[in-house]
Amino acid sequence: MNFKLILNIALHLLQARLKQTVVAAVGVTFGIAMFISLVSFMNGLNDLLDGLMLNRTPHVLLYNEIKPSANQPILLSESYKDNANFIRSVKPKDIGKSIYNSKSIISYLKKDPRILDVAPKISTPVFFNSGTIEISGLINGIDIRAEEKLFKFSDYIIEGNIADLSQNNSIIIGKGLADKMLLIKGDIIKITSSKGNLASLKIVGISQIGIAEIDNTMSYTSLTTAQKILGEPTNYITDIQIKLYDMTTAPAVAKEFHNKFNLDTIDYRTANSQFETGSTIRNIISYAVGVVLLIVAGFGIYNILNMMIYEKMDSIAILKATGFSGNDVKWIFVSLAIIIGLAGGLFGLLFGYIFSSIIDIIPFETASLPTVKTYPINYNPLYYIIGITFALFTTTIAGLFPALKASKIDPVEIIRGK
Amino acid sequence: MENNKVLEAVGLSKYFYDPVKFQVLKEISMSINHGEFVSIVGKSGCGKSTLLYLLSTMDTDYDGEIFIHNELVTGKTDKELALIRNEKIGFVFQFHYLLAEYNVLKNVMLPGMKLGKFTNQELEHRAMEHLKTLDMQDQALKMPNQLSGGQKQRVAIARALINDPLIIMGDEPTGNLDKKNSDLVFDIFKKLTQEKNQTLLVVTHDTDFAERTNRIITMEDGSIIS
Numbered sequence: 149m150n151f152k153l154i155l156n157i158a159l160h161l162l163q164a165r166l167k168q169t170v171v172a173a174v175g176v177t178f179g180i181a182m183f184i185s186l187v188s189f190m191n192g193l194n195d196l197l198d199g200l201m202l203n204r205t206p207h208v209l210l211y212n213e214i215k216p217s218a219n220q221p222i223l224l225s226e227s228y229k230d231n232a233n234f235i236r237s238v239k240p241k242d243i244g245k246s247i248y249n250s251k252s253i254i255s256y257l258k259k260d261p262r263i264l265d266v267a268p269k270i271s272t273p274v275f276f277n278s279g280t281i282e283i284s285g286l287i288n289g290i291d292i293r294a295e296e297k298l299f300k301f302s303d304y305i306i307e308g309n310i311a312d313l314s315q316n317n318s319i320i321i322g323k324g325l326a327d328k329m330l331l332i333k334g335d336i337i338k339i340t341s342s343k344g345n346l347a348s349l350k351i352v353g354i355s356q357i358g359i360a361e362i363d364n365t366m367s368y369t370s371l372t373t374a375q376k377i378l379g380e381p382t383n384y385i386t387d388i389q390i391k392l393y394d395m396t397t398a399p400a401v402a403k404e405f406h407n408k409f410n411l412d413t414i415d416y417r418t419a420n421s422q423f424e425t426g427s428t429i430r431n432i433i434s435y436a437v438g439v440v441l442l443i444v445a446g447f448g449i450y451n452i453l454n455m456m457i458y459e460k461m462d463s464i465a466i467l468k469a470t471g472f473s474g475n476d477v478k479w480i481f482v483s484l485a486i487i488i489g490l491a492g493g494l495f496g497l498l499f500g501y502i503f504s505s506i507i508d509i510i511p512f513e514t515a516s517l518p519t520v521k522t523y524p525i526n527y528n529p530l531y532y533i534i535g536i537t538f539a540l541f542t543t544t545i546a547g548l549f550p551a552l553k554a555s556k557i558d559p560v561e562i563i564r565g566k
Numbered sequence: 567m568e569n570n571k572v573l574e575a576v577g578l579s580k581y582f583y584d585p586v587k588f589q590v591l592k593e594i595s596m597s598i599n600h601g602e603f604v605s606i607v608g609k610s611g612c613g614k615s616t617l618l619y620l621l622s623t624m625d626t627d628y629d630g631e632i633f634i635h636n637e638l639v640t641g642k643t644d645k646e647l648a649l650i651r652n653e654k655i656g657f658v659f660q661f662h663y664l665l666a667e668y669n670v671l672k673n674v675m676l677p678g679m680k681l682g683k684f685t686n687q688e689l690e691h692r693a694m695e696h697l698k699t700l701d702m703q704d705q706a707l708k709m710p711n712q713l714s715g716g717q718k719q720r721v722a723i724a725r726a727l728i729n730d731p732l733i734i735m736g737d738e739p740t741g742n743l744d745k746k747n748s749d750l751v752f753d754i755f756k757k758l759t760q761e762k763n764q765t766l767l768v769v770t771h772d773t774d775f776a777e778r779t780n781r782i783i784t785m786e787d788g789s790i791i792s
Contacts (some may be wrong), residue, residue, distance in 0.1 A: 160667035389643050466663040469624060470677040470725070471652020473645045560619045563659055563737070 154476060157467075158483040160203025165456055169484075172452045173335055173492035175445035177370075180496020180535045181436030182259040185503035187531045190434040194427040194525030195244060195327060202422050204300055205416045206267070206389030207398040210247065210405060211413040216538075217241040245272075250385040253409055262392055264400065267294035270374040276321075277338040278329040278365075285325060285365040287339070289374025298391045301368075307333050313370050320353035324364030339377065347377045358514075446546035449488055453481055453550035457557075463560035464554055476557035481554050486540065486548020493539030497532050570600040571636060572732050573621060573764045578630035580616055590616050594713040603759040603766045604778040615737055617785070618769045622655060625645045626712070635732055651664070653698035654683050654692035656726025660738035663722065670697070670721050671706040680730045689728070696724040700754060716747030723754060729740050734758070737767040740775055752778060 163170050216238045222228055247253065250268065257266045270289030275282040292313050295301045302310045305320065312318055319337060331337060331351055339347045349369065356363055369377075375384050390405075392398060398415035406413040418422065457464070464477055508525040572750045574597040581587045592612045598604055606614045619625040621632060623639055626647070633642045635656060639647065651657075654675075663789060664673045674693040678684060684692065698701045700720040713721065719739065726734050736755075740748035752775055758764040759780070768779070774783050 150680065153682075160665075162666045427770055462661075462663055463665050463667075466659075466665065467676075468648070468658075469622075469651065469657050469663075471648050471680050471729075473648035475645060475681075558625075560625045563610070563661075563663075564615060564619070 149177055151479075154479050155483055158480050158487060159234050159561055161456065161460060161463075161480070162484055162487060165452070165459075168452045168455070169488055172445075172449045173488045173495070175448040176442070176489055176492025176498060176539050177496040179438070179441035179445040180202050180493050180539050181499035181503055182441050183434075183538070184500025184535050186434045186437055187534075188500070188525045189507055189523065190307045190505040190529060191428050191526035191531070194430055195526055196498050196520065198423060198427060200292060201420050202395075202416065203303075204357065205299070205420060206277065206390045207395050207416050208390040208402045208405065209389070209414050209419070210253070210388040210409065210411045211386060211414075212245050213432065213536075214240045214242075214245075214329070221426050228387065240351040245386045246380070246384050247386065247388060247411065249253045251383055254388060257388070257390060262329040262397065264296055264393050265294055267291050267389040267391075268371065268385045269389055270371060270378070270384065271293075271386050272378060273342055273373065274367075274377070275340040276329065277327065277330075277340060282340070283325070283328065285322075285367060287319075287377070288366065289371045290368055291371055298389065304357050305353050306356045308351075312351065312352035315350075315352065317347070317373055317376075318347040318352040319367055319369045320355050321351055322363035322365065323354050323356040323368065324360055326351070326354050328364070341377050341379075345377060345379055345380065346348040349373070357385050429551060439538070442542045445492070445539075446540065446542040449485055449543050449546040452488075453485060453547055456484075456549050457481065457554045461557065461562050465559040468557070469563070470561040478551045478555035479556070481551035482544065485551070488547075489540050489543025490522060492543070493536045496539060497535055497544075500535065501527075502531070509545070570601050571597045571716070572602075572634070573767070574636075575617075575621060576618070576631045576633075576635040578620060578628055579622060580625075580628045583728070585705070590788050591620070594788075594790055596790060598765060598767060599760065600732075600765055601763040602632065603755065603780040604768070604783060605779040605781070606767070606769045606783045606785060607771060607776045610771065612785045613788045614769045615675040617753055618737055618767070620736055621767070622657065623651055628636065628759040643649050652677055653729055654732035656729070656734040658719065658722050658726050658734065658736040658739040660741040663717060664718055664725075666710055669707050669709050669782065670702070670713070673710065673721060674724045674728055677725060680727050683729070693724065693728060696727050697721075716743055716750060719743060719747065719751055720754070723751070727758075733765040736770075737769070738770055739768060740770065740772055748772065766779075 173184050206287060215323065220235055220238065223236065228303055253268050254268060257263055268291050272289075274287050275286055278286050290301070292310060296309060296310060306323065307318060311321070313320060321331065326332065329337070333351055333354060337351055337353050338346050339349060341347070355366070355368065357366075371385075375382055378384065390401075392401060395416065399417060399512070400415040402415040405411065468474070504527065506527045507523050510523050511521065512523040576595050578591050579589065581592040582590055591666045594617060608614045616625070623632070624635075631638060633639065634650060639650060642650070654709050668676065671693055674696060675686075678689040678692070679686070694703060694706060697706055701722060702717065702720050702724065705717060710718060710721070711722065713786065729782040731756065740751050743751065755766055755768070756778070759766060766776075771778055782792075783790055
């Protein structure tokens with residue numbers, strides 16, 4: 149088949165109905181542009197929200213959960229071994245929140261090639277005393293260097309410096325907490341631990357993560373200060389936070405470490421399943437809207453090609469009489485559709501990129517997200533590939549039906565019909 | 567090749583089914599030799615155009631057999647038939663059927679471009695030669711809608727000639743033309759048979775035109791009567 153000639157004929161037919169073809173192509177352009185900007189924006193938003201979660205969450209967390217012992221005394225009894233035993237009022241066993249042998253576990257984990265880094269943490273509930281009022285909250289004792297490396301903690305410090313935490317008896321408190329207790333940087337805060345120990349700590353910074361619940365209760369101090377408040381030795385650690393190179397392996401790694409260290413483990417996915425659901429639904433919405441727009445554009449193309457076929461009946465008849473087969477005629481109209489789809493699609497990508505860039509510079513300042521200044525956009529090339537593929541797909545399908553009709557036109561009927 | 571039959575039909579029958587079954591052509595057998603100028607005449611509805619469309623391979627719904635250049639064409643695929651039409655048959659219709667999107671020269675070249683036997687430069691040269699012999703070379707770059715009826719028909723003839731066809735078929739080629747232009751078209755046909763030994767098969771109801779051809783086939787009620 150002579151594709152150059154077929155393309156040439158298609159282009160000439162197209163020129164004859166330039167206005168309609170442009171309208172058809174603009175339909176595709178609009179569909180693709182909207183699809184690209186919508187998907188980029190939605191995914192930018194998803195990334196932002198996921199980041200909010202992922203930046204704070206370790207991929208795998210090792211800790212001791214408070215739970216009843218799995219082996220109750222009755223199970224050891226020979227005489228009741230074969231019976232079904234019902235035990236009521238079981239109380240959880242106090243194995244302590246401390247991770248046993250934490251130092252050797254951490255040094256073992258640091259050698260694991262899958263692991264980016266490990267950050268030990270002490271998490272403990274405390275009361276913040278302000279005059280006669282006691283406000284419950286949490287203290288996280290953190291390894292400053294590791295915490296900064298894994299979670300970019302300094303992004304969330306709105307006042308003060310994270311390095312100041314290395315001073316003895318210093319603390320960084322959440323913005324909500326500071327507002328509630330009318331405290332500013334440099335003030336002294338009194339703390340009562342769950343064991344009744346009292347401590348006075350100097351506020352060296354204020355943090356804001358953007359989630360009110362956390363900012364109202366959370367405070368940060370160094371590992372050693374936390375150990376001192378609790379009156380525990382220097383190997384006392386309640387959590388080991390792990391970041392992996394490949395976060396998708398987190399569930400498997402969590403399971404492996406659970407068996408290996410006999411510790412409770414949780415991966416980021418299980419801990420934050422509601423985020424996944426939100427992202428998935430937002431994705432479905434943006435793809436659905438994009439697909440609908442393109443289908444509408446497809447109908448436009450179908451219409452115009454159909455009209456063109458009725459107008460060009462004579463030309464089709466003479467092409468067939470002079471030696472073009474039905475197949476050739478089909479390809480003429482399919483290539484017409486592809487030309488419209490390709491031109492419209494490419495312009496759609498361009499406009500989609502322009503629209504995304506415009507959204508990207510619109511200011512978006514919110515108190516809860518200190519690091520975000522404009523609306524988020526994800527410029528993933530994959531969306532552009534999906535866009536152009538889908539544009540070509542719908543236009544080809546839309547062109548195929550009229551093209552098949554044209555290929556079946558009987559020239560005799562048209563020539564005789566005059 | 568032992569004979570010089572360009573076109574042969576054996577026992578052609580054709581039915582129309584709409585609105586009722588009706589036999590248009592009844593067991594027609596005929597042949598045309600190389601270099602003949604044949605006209606088919608008959609009253610309106612006698613089936614002469616139908617016969618032409620069967621012979622032209624455009625209509626494939628018939629009983630019987632058709633040979634072009636001693637090659638059986640009955641039962642060939644759409645694609646093969648298209649190639650045969652492209653290579654071996656030239657058409658001239660009552661209405662000129664030029665492609666409005668192309669200029670005269672391109673219209674003439676189009677079947678040649680489809681065949682792909684010559685390069686575009688050669689085709690352009692050949693097309694110009696044909697237009698020159700039809701005294702149309704000045705109009706080569708005009709669009710079809712700028713031409714008169716007679717001029718358009720001459721372009722259609724040039725287009726029919728571009729691939730050196732075995733046979734040129736005409737369906738009322740002068741039906742839509744005035745006397746002067748009809749004579750012009752006839753003279754062109756005559757010249758083609760005399761000078762180039764071109765085979766021609768023309769359906770017409772213009773008896774003046776028919777009487778001047780080499781051979782007249784008269785049809786009535788779906789049969790050849792002389």
